[in-house]
Amino acid sequence: MATNRVKDKIFLSGNEALAHGAWEVGLKVACAYPGTPSTEILETLAKFPEVDVQWSVNEKVAFEVALGAAIGGVRSLFACKHVGLNVAMDPLMTAAYTGIGAGFVVVVCDDPGMFSSQNEQDTRWVSIYAKLPMFEPSSPAEARQMVKQAFKISEQFDTPVLLRMTTRISHTKEDITIDTRSVPVQPPFQLNIQKYVMVPGNAYQRHILLEKRLQKLKTYSENSKFNCIEIADKKIGFITSSITYNYLKEQFPQASYLKLGFVYPFCDDKIRKFAKFVKKIYVVEELDPFLEEHVKTLGIKCFAKDPSFRIGELRPEFMSDIVNGKAKVEKKSDIRKPRMCSNCPHLFTFATLKKLDAIVAGDIGCYTLASLPPISALHSCVCMGAGVTFNEGLRKAFPNGKIVGVVGDSTFIHSGITGLINAVYNKAKGIIFVLDNSTTAMTGGQHHPATGFTIRNEPTKKLVLEDLCRSCGADYVAVVDPKDRKKFEEIVKQRINADALSVIIARHPCPLINR
Amino acid sequence: MTNKTCNILFCGIGGQGVLKASEICGWAAIFDGYHVKKSEVHGMSQRGGSVESHLRFGNKVFSPLITAGCVDYLVSFHQDENTRMKKFLKPDGVDLGKYLDKAQAQIQDPKHLNTFLVGVLSAFLPIKEANWIKAIEKVFPGKLLSQNKEVFFKGRRMIKI
Numbered sequence: 001m002a003t004n005r006v007k008d009k010i011f012l013s014g015n016e017a018l019a020h021g022a023w024e025v026g027l028k029v030a031c032a033y034p035g036t037p038s039t040e041i042l043e044t045l046a047k048f049p050e051v052d053v054q055w056s057v058n059e060k061v062a063f064e065v066a067l068g069a070a071i072g073g074v075r076s077l078f079a080c081k082h083v084g085l086n087v088a089m090d091p092l093m094t095a096a097y098t099g100i101g102a103g104f105v106v107v108v109c110d111d112p113g114m115f116s117s118q119n120e121q122d123t124r125w126v127s128i129y130a131k132l133p134m135f136e137p138s139s140p141a142e143a144r145q146m147v148k149q150a151f152k153i154s155e156q157f158d159t160p161v162l163l164r165m166t167t168r169i170s171h172t173k174e175d176i177t178i179d180t181r182s183v184p185v186q187p188p189f190q191l192n193i194q195k196y197v198m199v200p201g202n203a204y205q206r207h208i209l210l211e212k213r214l215q216k217l218k219t220y221s222e223n224s225k226f227n228c229i230e231i232a233d234k235k236i237g238f239i240t241s242s243i244t245y246n247y248l249k250e251q252f253p254q255a256s257y258l259k260l261g262f263v264y265p266f267c268d269d270k271i272r273k274f275a276k277f278v279k280k281i282y283v284v285e286e287l288d289p290f291l292e293e294h295v296k297t298l299g300i301k302c303f304a305k306d307p308s309f310r311i312g313e314l315r316p317e318f319m320s321d322i323v324n325g326k327a328k329v330e331k332k333s334d335i336r337k338p339r340m341c342s343n344c345p346h347l348f349t350f351a352t353l354k355k356l357d358a359i360v361a362g363d364i365g366c367y368t369l370a371s372l373p374p375i376s377a378l379h380s381c382v383c384m385g386a387g388v389t390f391n392e393g394l395r396k397a398f399p400n401g402k403i404v405g406v407v408g409d410s411t412f413i414h415s416g417i418t419g420l421i422n423a424v425y426n427k428a429k430g431i432i433f434v435l436d437n438s439t440t441a442m443t444g445g446q447h448h449p450a451t452g453f454t455i456r457n458e459p460t461k462k463l464v465l466e467d468l469c470r471s472c473g474a475d476y477v478a479v480v481d482p483k484d485r486k487k488f489e490e491i492v493k494q495r496i497n498a499d500a501l502s503v504i505i506a507r508h509p510c511p512l513i514n515r
Numbered sequence: 516m517t518n519k520t521c522n523i524l525f526c527g528i529g530g531q532g533v534l535k536a537s538e539i540c541g542w543a544a545i546f547d548g549y550h551v552k553k554s555e556v557h558g559m560s561q562r563g564g565s566v567e568s569h570l571r572f573g574n575k576v577f578s579p580l581i582t583a584g585c586v587d588y589l590v591s592f593h594q595d596e597n598t599r600m601k602k603f604l605k606p607d608g609v610d611l612g613k614y615l616d617k618a619q620a621q622i623q624d625p626k627h628l629n630t631f632l633v634g635v636l637s638a639f640l641p642i643k644e645a646n647w648i649k650a651i652e653k654v655f656p657g658k659l660l661s662q663n664k665e666v667f668f669k670g671r672r673m674i675k676i
Contacts, residue, residue, distance in 0.1 A: 011541055011551070139552075139579075172554040172579040175539075246577035316582040334599055338526055338564035435563045 006114030012176045013179055014140040014169040018107065020043035020176075021144035025103075025151045026183035027051050028074035031062035033414060034443035035081035036116035037167040038109035042079060043446075046455045050181065055446055055455045056416040058384075062089035063106070067095050070104035071196060073189040075151055076364040081368050083383065084214065085435045089126075092160070094198050097160035097206040099213075099369065102186045103151035106132075107167040112286050113227030116442070118311070118364065122153070122288040123164050125266035133217050133263040134162040136224065138245045140174040146226065146261065157213055164263075166286065168243045175254075220264040226261030229274050237278030239271065239291055239302070242303035244284050251319040266294050266395060268388045271453050275300045277287050284322055286314045304325045304455055314413070345508030348482035349406070350377040353433075356496060359388030363416075367435050368444045370407035378406065392428040394421070402496060404431045409465065410440040410448040417468070423501055431495050431502045432474075434465060445513040451491035465505055475500035482506040521640065522581040526600045527592025529563045532629030535654060536590065537568035540640075542650035544572035547642045554579035555608055565596060578649050579613030588639060598649050617673065624633055627666045634670020647671075 012020060016108050019041050022030070032042040046053045055060035058078045066078040072238075080088060087107050092106065111117040112283045127134035135150055137143040143165060150161040194202050221227060231337075237256040238248050245259050260267070275281055275295075281302040283292040292304040308328035309318065318328070340347055350370045353360055354377040362368060362378040363386045370378040380390050391405030402457040407416040420432060441448040447453045452462030469477045476495060480488050488506070495502040523540060527533040530532065534568045537553055544551045549572035556567040563612050569581045586604045591597030592609045597612035604610060611632065630651070655663045 009545055011545055011553075038536075168554065168579065171554055172543060174579075175549075175551050243579075246579070249577040250582065316578045316580050317584070336563070338529070341563070352600075493668070505569040 003129045008177050009175045009176060011172045011173055012167055013171055013223045014137070014141055014143045015040035015171070016044045017140040017144040017176050018137075018147050018163070018165070019048075021147040021171065022075075022077050022105065022142075022151070023048050023051060024179045024181050025075055025148045026075050027151075028102075028179065028183075029066055029069035029076040030054075031056045031066040031076075032079040032117040033059050033062055033084060033087075034410075034446040035059075035109075036443055037111055038079050038081045038084070038107065038165070038172070039368045039417050039443045041077075041107060041109075041445070042071050042455065045077075053455050055448060057449060058089035059084040059172040060090060063091045063095075064467070065491070066101070067091060067104060070160075071098065071101055071189070072099045073102045073186045075184075075186075075445075076149075077105045077107060079122075080451070081117065082108060082110045082119060084108075085123060085126065086121075087384070088096060092126075093130055093133075095201075096132050097203055097210055098196050099206075099209075100154055100160060101189055103154035104160045105147060105163055106150075106151045106160055107147075107156060107163045107165065109167065109170050111167050113167065114169050120287060120434055122290060123162075124263060124290040126271050127162055127164075130162075131214055132160055132263070132264075133157070133220075134161050134164055134239045136164045136261055136458065137169055138259070138261065138265045138468055139169065140172055140472045141176050142226075143169060144178075144263065146174060149226070153217075157217055157220070158249070159166070159213060159217075159261070161262075162241075166242060176312075198421070202329040205287060214265055218267070221262050221265050222265040222269050224262040224267070227267045227270055227272065228257075228259045228261070229277070230259065231277055232256050235279050237274060237281050239274065239281060239295060241282045241285055241291065244286055246271045247314060247316040247319050247426055248284060252317060252323075260291065268298060271295060271298060271300065273511050275302075282323060284319070300488060310492070327369070337372065338369065339372060340375070341367065341512065343511045345437055345482050345510070348488065348508075349433060349435060350375050351441065351508045352485070352492055353377050353404065353406075353491070356402065356492065358404050358496065359394065359398075361387050361394060361405040362401065363387040363390075363407055363411055364442070365411050365435070369407060373409065373473045383407055383415075384411050385419055386421065387411070388416045388419030388432050391430045391432060392423050393427070395428060395430060404433060404496070407435055409438060409450055410446075411451055412465070413463065417472070420469065420472050420474065420503070429499060431504055433493070434469070434503060434505045436465065436505050436507040436509070437439055439510050441512065445510065466503075469503040469505070471479070474501040474503045477505070478503075479505045481506050483508055519608040520571055520576055521588075522547055522576035522637065523529060523588045523590065524569045524581055524586045524600060524603055525590045526595065526596040527566055530604070531566070531592040532626065533568050533592055535564045535620050536629040536633050538549035538568045539630070539647075539650045539654050540570050542571075542635065542653045543637070543640075543642045543647045546649050547571060550576050552576045552579040553673060556580070565599075566653065567600070567672050576604075577661075590636055592628060592632065609637075614673070618670065621669060621673070622666065627663070630663045630666040631670040634667040634672075635674055637667070644671075
């Protein structure tokens with residue numbers, strides 16, 4: 001980071017500022033799987049030698065490694081995008097019961113507007129569902145302040161703490177004043193079967209403590225400086241959070257505000273107090289009516305955005321329409337759409353699949369762009385790894401269909417391997433193409449187990465995909481360069497009619513990645 | 516220093532160096548003592564899509580995005596994007612799109628378009644020349660520095676206000 005420093009001010013994105021803040025309060029371990037808009041958090045942390053950072057195989061693994069470190073007694077962080085948290089929900093839900101040893105912060109970056117995602121789920125609901133406290137910064141500077149506070153309260157209340165970012169906060173850059181690092185002294189790890197072994201009897205006791213903890217956190221929320229009342233014109237008051245606060249401040253500088261930065265547990269007393277101060281209350285927030293529904297349950301009369309504004313990212317120019325109760329006007333987008341690079345090796349694979357008129361089950365990666373015209377040769381995308389499993393499912397409906405599955409190399413390791421084992425075990429047929437460009441290309445080219453390098457470019461043991469697929473029990477495994485069009489097509493033609501489960505690893509490195 | 520927040524919109528397509536241009540401008544504003552926010556609209560820039568970079572500086576900046584119709588300076592790297600983004604200008608906003616042809620004629624390497632246009636923009640902004648230089652030094656590593664300084668001044672001197 002030294003290169004980015006000017007006296008005391010540096011120009012940092014929300015993700016970089018958050019990473020900096022975590023480092024300042026003595027972060028020791030950080031784990032993640034790359035995913036827009038969260039990727040730069042780990043990339044920034046990798047520049048600090050004091051932090052043990054890793055690209056994990058997927059979010060569940062990352063979460064568990066980081067939680068284990070926290071229980072062991074060092075400050076740890078897990079970062080993911082919104083859909084990444086779905087993969088880590090299993091450990092998250094029970095981590096709320098075990099609590100932590102040293103501070104543990106779970107950073108989730110939502111993607112309103114879906115700049116690079118398959119849905120726009122609102123992670124704030126997870127705080128209620130998992131019974132975990134949640135911070136929601138409105139700027140990069142606040143992301144830094146809040147992550148520092150998050151570690152503190154994680155230890156104070158013995159709980160994982162959620163920190164919810166959005167693409168706009170993660171990727172906005174701001175001038176920020178930073179601090180030096182100080183590492184707190186942690187109590188040594190102690191065996192505690194009642195706390196860390198979640199079998200029914202122990203978990204029941206932990207659930208009692210969890211409910212008590214939530215009550216204490218509610219008191220914290222009432223007193224938190226991050227839930228802040230700004231009284232000005234008493235005729236109109238906004239209850240808001242995150243980026244929306246900034247948009248409103250510019251459009252309605254004279255209004256009163258209750259800005260919520262520690263969003264869960266809710267600060268009901270503060271909300272009621274604010275409601276008494278001002279005549280007309282508006283709840284304005286991006287995506288779901290998370291604050292709105294809660295404020296309404298308190299019996300407070302408030303105005304909120306038309307449901308049409310729950311879709312997509314908010315923009316500053318939407319604020320007056322929202323306040324005036326108007327519906328969102330959907331405009332046809334005139335932006336130039338991204339497309340597959342002209343020299344992308346995947347183009348060759350899809351040209352062959354298109355020529356053979358195959359139904360192609362896909363998933364998440366650059367290759368999802370193959371669904372766009374004029375290629376239009378990828379026919380499903382739901383989640384990571386589904387290229388492998390949808391092949392199996394579609395074949396149950398169309399046993400004689402010309403169906404194949406495609407999955408990227410990084411995606412295959414993330415969650416395609418289990419699907420392949422399932423296909424072998426349950427006697428599924430067809431071809432699974434591992435579109436191997438030897439990197440995690442969509443998120444900017446991160447290493448994974450099959451590149452043979454760590455997040456810090458250090459050599460490590462290399463996962464050999466063809467060996468793995470063979471040992472999973474695939475009937476046929478071949479590695480082919482898709483740019484060798486003739487040979488590639490020949491093999492595909494031969495395998496597509498075979499009564500077997502074949503894996504074709506279409507291997508050609510991504511030209512964007514210079515190692 | 517000006518009290519008003521200054522709104523600059525950089526637009527182009529992936530690979531043209533749009534983000535680098537707003538980065539230089541952001542650093543220059545920081546060196547000049549302003550509060551700065553910068554934000555991009557539309558991802559996947561390496562995949563050839565539209566790229567919009569919003570840069571705002573002033574005493575205190577809330578929104579990182581410029582409200583449509585409030586752009587003070589529109590810096591376009593591509594004619595199509597200039598046409599598309601014009602509607603974001605405020606009535607008396609300055610469209611630097613008119614300098615795009617001249618810029619392209621004056622540079623030898625298309626990689627220099629961003630620095631040239633930053634030079635053009637710099638002539639309109641209340642930021643000291645020394646801070647522009649510091650910003651360029653910040654953003655361009657060793658080998659590229661002297662070339663980019665030269666290109667910056669070519670752009671800056673093209674404008675006579």
